[in-house]
Amino acid sequence: xxxxxxxxxxxxSEHRTHQAVRGVSFQTRKGEFYTLLGPSGCGKSxxxxxxxxxxxxxxxxIRIGEKAVFSAAQRIFVPSHKRNIGMVFQSYAxxxxxxxxxxxxxxxVSGDRKLTRRAIKDRVMNALSLVKLEELASQPAPLLSGGQxxxxxxxxxxxxxxxxxxxxxxxxxLDAKLxxxxxxxxxxxxxxxxxxxxxxxxxQLEALQMSDRIAVMHDGRIVEEGTPKQIYLSPRAxxxxxxxxxxxxxxxxxxxxxxxxxxVNVETPIGVLACHVAQGPSHSEGEKVLVAVRPEGISLSMxxxxxxxxxxxxxxxxxxxxxxxxxxxxxxxxxEIQVKxxxxxxxxxxxxxxxxxxxxxxxxxxxxxx
Amino acid sequence: xxxxxxxxxxxxxAVLVLAPLVTIGWMSFVPDLPTLRxxxxxxxxxVLAEKATYQLLLNSVIFSVLTLIVALFFGFxxxxxxxxxxxxxxxxxxxxxxxxxxxxxxxxAIGWVLLLSPTIGIINQFLTRTLSLPFAMNVYTMPGMAxxxxxxxxxxxxxxxxxxFAKMDPAMEEAAYANRVGGWQTLMRVTxxxxxPGLLAAIIYMFMLGVAVLExxxxxxxxxxxxxxxxxxxxxTRASSSVPQYGIVGATSIVFLAISMVxxxxxxxxxxxxxxxxxxxxxxxxxxxxxxxxWKWLGGAFVLLYFVLSILFPFSSLIWVSLVPYIQVPSxxxxxxxxxxxxxxxxxxxxxxxxxxTTVLISIAxxxxxxxxxxxxxxxxxxTMPGKIVLDRLATIPLAIPSIIIAVALMYIALIAGxxxxxxxxxxxxxxxxxxxxxxxxxxxxxxxxxxxxKDLEEAAAVSGAPPSRVLRRVIVPLIWGPLVExxxxxxxLSFREVTMAATLHITDNAVLSTVVWILWSNGEFDRxxxxxxxxxxxxxxxxVAARLIGTQLGTRTSLSG
Numbered sequence: 001x002x003x004x005x006x007x008x009x010x011x012x013s014e015h016r017t018h019q020a021v022r023g024v025s026f027q028t029r030k031g032e033f034y035t036l037l038g039p040s041g042c043g044k045s046x047x048x049x050x051x052x053x054x055x056x057x058x059x060x061x062i063r064i065g066e067k068a069v070f071s072a073a074q075r076i077f078v079p080s081h082k083r084n085i086g087m088v089f090q091s092y093a094x095x096x097x098x099x100x101x102x103x104x105x106x107x108x109v110s111g112d113r114k115l116t117r118r119a120i121k122d123r124v125m126n127a128l129s130l131v132k133l134e135e136l137a138s139q140p141a142p143l144l145s146g147g148q149x150x151x152x153x154x155x156x157x158x159x160x161x162x163x164x165x166x167x168x169x170x171x172x173x174l175d176a177k178l179x180x181x182x183x184x185x186x187x188x189x190x191x192x193x194x195x196x197x198x199x200x201x202x203x204q205l206e207a208l209q210m211s212d213r214i215a216v217m218h219d220g221r222i223v224e225e226g227t228p229k230q231i232y233l234s235p236r237a238x239x240x241x242x243x244x245x246x247x248x249x250x251x252x253x254x255x256x257x258x259x260x261x262x263x264v265n266v267e268t269p270i271g272v273l274a275c276h277v278a279q280g281p282s283h284s285e286g287e288k289v290l291v292a293v294r295p296e297g298i299s300l301s302m303x304x305x306x307x308x309x310x311x312x313x314x315x316x317x318x319x320x321x322x323x324x325x326x327x328x329x330x331x332x333x334x335x336e337i338q339v340k341x342x343x344x345x346x347x348x349x350x351x352x353x354x355x356x357x358x359x360x361x362x363x364x365x366x367x368x369x370x
Numbered sequence: 371x372x373x374x375x376x377x378x379x380x381x382x383x384a385v386l387v388l389a390p391l392v393t394i395g396w397m398s399f400v401p402d403l404p405t406l407r408x409x410x411x412x413x414x415x416x417v418l419a420e421k422a423t424y425q426l427l428l429n430s431v432i433f434s435v436l437t438l439i440v441a442l443f444f445g446f447x448x449x450x451x452x453x454x455x456x457x458x459x460x461x462x463x464x465x466x467x468x469x470x471x472x473x474x475x476x477x478x479a480i481g482w483v484l485l486l487s488p489t490i491g492i493i494n495q496f497l498t499r500t501l502s503l504p505f506a507m508n509v510y511t512m513p514g515m516a517x518x519x520x521x522x523x524x525x526x527x528x529x530x531x532x533x534x535f536a537k538m539d540p541a542m543e544e545a546a547y548a549n550r551v552g553g554w555q556t557l558m559r560v561t562x563x564x565x566x567p568g569l570l571a572a573i574i575y576m577f578m579l580g581v582a583v584l585e586x587x588x589x590x591x592x593x594x595x596x597x598x599x600x601x602x603x604x605x606x607t608r609a610s611s612s613v614p615q616y617g618i619v620g621a622t623s624i625v626f627l628a629i630s631m632v633x634x635x636x637x638x639x640x641x642x643x644x645x646x647x648x649x650x651x652x653x654x655x656x657x658x659x660x661x662x663x664x665w666k667w668l669g670g671a672f673v674l675l676y677f678v679l680s681i682l683f684p685f686s687s688l689i690w691v692s693l694v695p696y697i698q699v700p701s702x703x704x705x706x707x708x709x710x711x712x713x714x715x716x717x718x719x720x721x722x723x724x725x726x727x728t729t730v731l732i733s734i735a736x737x738x739x740x741x742x743x744x745x746x747x748x749x750x751x752x753x754t755m756p757g758k759i760v761l762d763r764l765a766t767i768p769l770a771i772p773s774i775i776i777a778v779a780l781m782y783i784a785l786i787a788g789x790x791x792x793x794x795x796x797x798x799x800x801x802x803x804x805x806x807x808x809x810x811x812x813x814x815x816x817x818x819x820x821x822x823x824x825k826d827l828e829e830a831a832a833v834s835g836a837p838p839s840r841v842l843r844r845v846i847v848p849l850i851w852g853p854l855v856e857x858x859x860x861x862x863x864l865s866f867r868e869v870t871m872a873a874t875l876h877i878t879d880n881a882v883l884s885t886v887v888w889i890l891w892s893n894g895e896f897d898r899x900x901x902x903x904x905x906x907x908x909x910x911x912x913x914x915v916a917a918r919l920i921g922t923q924l925g926t927r928t929s930l931s932g
Contacts, residue, residue, distance in 0.1 A: 054829050056754075080832035087833040093826035097848040106844070107834035153830075160835065 001196045002034075002051070002164050003027040007060035009046050020046040021057065022220035028213075031194040033187065037207040038217035039243070044200045047217075048166050051198060052087050053080035064163055081110070086157030087166040090173065092149040094141045100152055101137040104128060107160040127155040130189060147178045154186065158193065165190065165197045171206065183209055204244045208232060216240045238365050241292040248298075248337050250291040254283045263359050266291055270332045274309045275362040283364065290365040295338040297361030300328060300345070301354050310357040319347045330355060372838060376753060379745045380761050386806050387767045390779035394627065397782050398620030403613070404785040414617035423622060427629070430599040433516055433587070434580030438527075440520020441576055444676045445527025446569075451669045452528075453535035454561070455660045463673055464532075470680050471525035472914055474867035474884060475518075476585040477903050480891060481684025482518045483509055483590060484900070490697045492687055500699060510594025519586040521680045523576050530575065534568030535561075567640055574637040578630060582772030584870040589891065599626055600774050604874060607778055616782060623775050634770035685907065692900035712901035720889075721902065724881040727797040728866065731882055735804040736861035740854055742805065743812030748846060750813070751820040752828065765813040773807045777874035780806075795877035803871045808861055819853035820846070859917040866910060883909075 009021040021043040028034045036044035049055040051062055053069065056077055062070040064085070069078040086107070095103055104124045108115055115123070128134045131151035136144065144152065150170060157165055167186070171179045187210045190197045201207055207214050208228040215225045216239070224231065224240045235241040238249065252268035263274040264283050273291055283289065305311055314332040319341070326341040330353060339355060341347065399410040417423050451457045452464060485493045486509035494506040508514060538561070546556040562569075587601035599622065606615045662669055691697055693708045715721065743765075749755055750762040768776070780803050784794035793799040827849065831841045847854065869884040876885045883906050890899035 052829075052833050054832065079837075080829070081835045081837050083833075085833055087830065089826040089830055091824055091826045093824065093830035095827055095830070095845060095849075097851075106831065106836070110831070110834055110836035110840055110844075156830075156834065166833070 001028050001030040001032070001065065002198065003061075003063045004047070004051065005061045005063075007047060007050060007057050007062065009043075009050055009055055009057040020220055021050065023060070024217075024220070024222055025060075026215055026222060026225060028196055028198070030196055031191075033190055033197045033199065033210060033212045035199040035201060035207045035211040035214045036217055037201060037204060037214050037244070039202055042217040043220040044202075044217045045168055048168055048198060048200045051164070052085055052166055053078060053083050084163045085166055086160065086162035086164075088150075088153045088157050088168065088170045090169040092146075092153040092170075092173075094144070094149045094152055094156075096142045098141055099137070100128070100133065100139050100141055100144070103141055103152055104137075104156045104159050107156060123159055124155075127159040128152075130158060130193075131155045131185070147174055147182070150174060150182065154189070158189075158195070161193075161195075163196065165195045167197065167199045169201055171201075172203070179206075186210065208244070216243060218243070233361075234363050235292065236365065238290055238292070241363070241365065246295050246338060248293045248295065250293070250335070252289060252291055254285055254287045254289060264364065266362075266364065269335055270312055270337070273357060273362050274359045275364045276359045277364065287366075292363045292365055293357050293361055295327070296325070296340040297358065298337070298339045299356045299358075300330070300339050300341040301356070302345075302351065304354050305356045307356055307358075310359060310362070312355045312357070314353055314355055316347060316349065316351045316353050319349075373755075375745075375838075376749050376755050379742075379749060380757075380764075382742070383746060383761060383764050383809065386802075386809065387764050389783060390771055390776045390806065391627070391767075393779035393782050394620050394623045394775060396620070397616045397779075398624055400617055400620075404616060404782050411617075414621040417618050417621050418625065423625075426597055426599050426602050426622070427625065429512075429597060430581045430626075432512060433519070433591075433598055434577050436513065436516030437519040437523060437580045438573055438576040440516055441523035441527040442573070443520070444524045445572075446531055447669075448524070448673055448676060449528045449531035449535055450557075450561075451662075451673065453532050455662050455669065457662060457666060457669050457673075459670075466677060466681075467525050467528050469911075469914070470522075470677075471529075472863055472867060472910060473522070473680070474585075474869060474906070474910070475522040475583065476589055476869050476884065476887065477688065477907055478522050478680065478684050479518050479586050479589040480887070480899065480903060481687045482514075483593075484687040484691050484697060484896070485509075485683060486514065487593075492690070492697060492699055495697075496699045508594075509590055510596070512596055514594070515586050515590045515596065518590055519580065519583060521676075522586075523579070524676060524680065526576060526579070527572055530572035531565065531568065534565045534572075537568075538564055571637060571640045574633055574640060578633045578637065578770070581626075581629065581633075582774065584774050584873070588873070588888075600772065600870075603774055603778060607781065607874065616778075619778055623778070627771065627775065630772060631770045637769075638766070685904075688900045688903050688907070691896055692904050695897065697896060712897040713905070715890075715898045715901060716905060720881060721883075721886055723879065724883050724886045727800075727880055728882040730797050731800055731804065731868075732862050732865045735801045735808075735865045736858045738801065738805050739808045739812045739861055740816075740858050743809060743816050743857075744842075744847065744850075744854070746809070746813050747816035747820050748842060751817055752825070762813070762817075765809050767810075768807050769810040771807070773803070773870045774874055776807050777803050777871040781875055795880055797880045797882070799875050800868075800872055800880060800882065803875060804865055804868060807871070808864070811861070812857060815853055815857040816850060819850040823849050855921055859921050862917060863910070863914060866913060 005025045007021055007024045008019070010017055010019045024043070024047050026034070036047060038044045046055060050057045050070070057070065057072070059072045060070070061068060061072065064083060068074065068076050069083050070076060095106070098106070101124055104127050105120055108120045108123055125134055125137065128137055131154050133148065133151050133155065136148065141149070141152065153170070170186070171182055174182060183206055199210060208231070211228055213225060213227055214231045215222045216231065217223065218239050224235060224237045231240060231244055235244065241247045250268040250270060250273065252266040252273070255265040255267050255272065262277055264277050266273050266275055266289060268291060275291055277283070299305070312332055314330040314337065317329040317331050317336065319326050319328040321343065324343065326343055326345065326347060328339045328341050328347065330337045330339050332355070337355065397404070398414050399412070401409065401411045401413060448463070448467070452460050483491070485491050486507050488494055488506050488508045488510065491506070491509065497503045498506050509518070543556055543560055546560045551559070582600060584600045584604060587598040588604060591598055591601050603619050603623065606619050608614065690700060692712050693710070694704055695707055698704050746761060746765050750758050780799055781794070784791050784799055788794060793802065823846065827845055828841055831845045836844065867884065869888065872882050872885045873888050881889065883902065887899050887902050887906065890902060
């Protein structure tokens with residue numbers, strides 16, 4: 001549906017040049033919800049703006065459907081207003097001099113589309129009903145609350161039934177409760193309309209909850225791409241594991257790989273860990289790897305658990321009660337391990353505790369650099 | 371914005387701005403009458419070896435310096451009183467000063483000549499005849515000229531310095547008070563030094579204006595045989611005495627332009643550095659106001675003095691002279707001869723025609739300026755066009771070109787390129803001159819307005835399928851509507867009082883109202899000149915009020931976007 005190939009974009013100012021996007025490539029299916037996730041400055045917004053035609057890249061190709069809207073090789077650059085897209089901006093960008101109705105109608109009366117007055121009105125009301133704002137149609141835009149403006153922006157982006165919906169951190173200006181509500185709404189709306197959506201965010205929770213697929217970006221590149229489950233549970237890059245959620249890393253080397261239950265033993269400073277191996281290239285003996293284990297993947301107990309594998313003894317350094325969990329730091333040798341413990345467990349300071357790291361939660365990452 | 375449109379705009383601006391400069395250079399190499407064919411000569415530059423030329427320039431500089439001393443004498447204290455003390459009636463003072471900025475300088479000049487001419491001046495008649503004093507005051511002197519011109523610059527000084535005082539962080543002064551430094555000491559050692567960059571900017575700006583103005587040098591300077599650069603250029607291009615000497619004008623103007631450009635360079639430099647000084651405070655801050663106590667009356671009297679000198683005296687004399695058959699001291703006897711006969715002249719065809727020309731000028735010129743400025747500012751502020759900074763610089767150049775030079779250059783172009791530029795002797799040449807000289811104002815105003823519009827608002831329109839022209843029409847223009855209308859109104863009023871270029875470009879059929887006053891005045895028809903002046907001032911006042919009302923009406927459309 002949307003395909004981006006080898007995209008590069010450099011900003012040049014008087015003082016410096018900054019390569020914001022360095023060879024980004026991805027493809028989405030029709031109706032897919034695809035998220036670009038990364039910290040600020042990673043190039044995710046620039047990538048989105050290139051797709052929208054608001055920035056002109058130096059290299060690469062962008063196709064919407066069958067049509068190339070940008071191609072450096074063929075010298076194609078279709079301006080924004082001729083790309084069949086809808087976009088929601090972080091600032092909402094609701095035009096303050098127009099009513100809600102005029103805002104949403106704008107894409108329908110602009111450009112080449114010729115619609116009757118009646119048809120325009122119908123489609124505007126339809127778009128407004130999608131975001132449950134029909135009753136505000138005649139309101140002047142500046143009188144709306146932040147959440148309402150956000151929904152108007154969404155209605156405006158969807159009114160002309162674009163091929164691709166682009167969302168640039170649309171929820172970051174909303175308060176926490178509203179944000180949760182809108183996550184669900186946007187996700188359901190996109191699925192119902194079956195519109196291909198590119199979503200840009202720095203919020204990992206948003207990305208995990210909403211996306212069909214996530215591309216984690218760092219320093220102008222896509223580091224890893226996968227479903228939310230893959231990204232969270234079995235990241236292949238240390239960067240992904242570190243950026244999406246909290247994680248403990250253990251450096252180690254692969255021991256003789258006796259393939260018992262599709263696991264590999266890794267010698268680490270906290271002892272030998274049996275790690276689950278997904279399909280892929282097998283590990284050779286002596287190979288240096290990184291083992292990533294999420295704090296909530298580890299279970300903490302005061303007595304030795306029944307399991308045979310991956311049980312480690314440590315000392316409780318600190319614990320903080322956090323309501324749904326207790327955030328603990330457990331020292332094993334010289335390594336500090338973050339663990340989420342059951343909130344009901346009584347945790348005396350400096351207690352001796354047992355950690356169980358189920359092999360399924362121990363993910364082997366090849367690259368050693370963090 | 372499509373590339374082609376941007377290039378077209380840039381070309382138009384380049385032609386408009388550079389044409390006067392190129393033409394001035396060109397004409398300095400042409401010996402006699404305007405021509406495109408040679409021969410060319412360097413003989414015009416011999417004027418640069420003449421002492422008289424430097425006397426002219428020196429006179430212009432002296433005049434300008436004296437003028438700004440007068441302007442600051444009134445402007446600095448009034449600005450300080452209004453912004454920094456508890457003087458009463460601030461709003462009235464501020465609006466009245468705002469009104470005086472609209473008084474055409476030549477009306478002020480004529481009013482004061484009628485009062486202080488050594489032979490016919492009403493005050494002098496009163497001194498010598500009624501009181502039989504052995505001396506009279508003479509306005510036809512350098513200090514006399516500077517006094518009149520200085521009065522007309524007071525509003526400029528006032529508004530530039532008000533901005534400086536208003537922006538200054540009161541904590542700076544409070545720190546002085548808290549450390550037991552007295553009020554006067556604080557004023558001289560904290561307030562004045564802190565306002566120095568703003569003050570310097572005002573001084574350079576007024577200096578630039580002062581060396582370029584024409585009205586006072588013409589009305590007050592010529593009778594007193596005090597020649598300045600601007601009045602010399604004016605007389606050299608008039609064919610009344612001899613053949614117009616464009617070559618000499620060109621050669622002199624180059625020197626003059628150089629001075630003006632240097633001043634403009636320092637002006638922009640000071641303006642930029644003054645931002646570093648300015649301490650802008652957040653919301654809800656109130657400057658500490660000095661309590662004047664019983665000094666209040668002295669301050670009030672000083673402000674009143676300014677209004678008496680700049681409004682009451684000159685306009686009373688204009689009204690009086692328009693009502694009596696010859697210039698005389700008001701008396702019971704003189705009151706018997708009062709009549710409105712001078713006002714009958716308003717039915718004269720020349721006046722009627724000038725009204726038509728004025729209407730064309732004041733309606734079309736401001737519109738063209740704002741249209742062009744909208745496009746320029748949009749490109750400069752928003753596009754990613756390479757070289758847009760050049761366009762921005764081009765638009766600031768007219769600030770450094772004295773308007774009389776723009777006028778002379780356009781006249782020259784019209785003379786040599788008649789078929790391609792058929793505007794000689796029409797009001798249209800005046801329109802073009804006005805547009806060129808005010809592009810700077812238009813673009814500065816709209817740049818500031820456009821920077822405040824969030825870029826997303828425009829991009830949202832583009833991704834909604836709106837081509838650039840539609841983005842401009844439906845999003846940009848509505849959002850800058852307030853400043854756009856205000857800028858238009860200001861130019862509308864300025865074009866109405868415009869006289870330098872109007873008089874320079876006047877041939878026969880393109881007189882505007884202000885030119886008519888000048889013609890009558892130079893013919894010695896004082897009562898008629900006064901009558902037309904009074905009408906002009908009244909119309910000006912009405913236009914200003916009407917414009918204000920319309921402006922508020924139109925402005926409310928955007929108040930929501932605030």
